[in-house]
Amino acid sequence: MIKEVNQVCMKLNKLLGFSITLPNPGKKTLKKVAVCNLAFGVSLIAAGVAFSSRWCAALGGLGIVSSAILRKESGGKTNNR
Numbered sequence: 885m886i887k888e889v890n891q892v893c894m895k896l897n898k899l900l901g902f903s904i905t906l907p908n909p910g911k912k913t914l915k916k917v918a919v920c921n922l923a924f925g926v927s928l929i930a931a932g933v934a935f936s937s938r939w940c941a942a943l944g945g946l947g948i949v950s951s952a953i954l955r956k957e958s959g960g961k962t963n964n965r
Contacts, residue, residue, distance in 0.1 A: 914958035
């Protein structure tokens with residue numbers, strides 16, 4: 885998914901005349917970010933339950949979903965990038 889987004893952005897850069905390069909994180913980086921998102925998501929859900937806050941629990945759920953997506957994305961990458 886990251887590769888496809890980068891390709892679309894490169895086409896848009898060429899069309900508009902920009903020279904912006906986007907990062908292409910490696911497998912280790914994606915796994916680290918996935919773990920951080922999971923921890924943050926679980927913490928937000930716990931805070932949402934403790935303080936009866938629906939929006940906090942909803943953000944925690946999004947964090948967990950993001951973690952799962954990043955973990956899946958890291959599966960198709962090599963350590964080199």
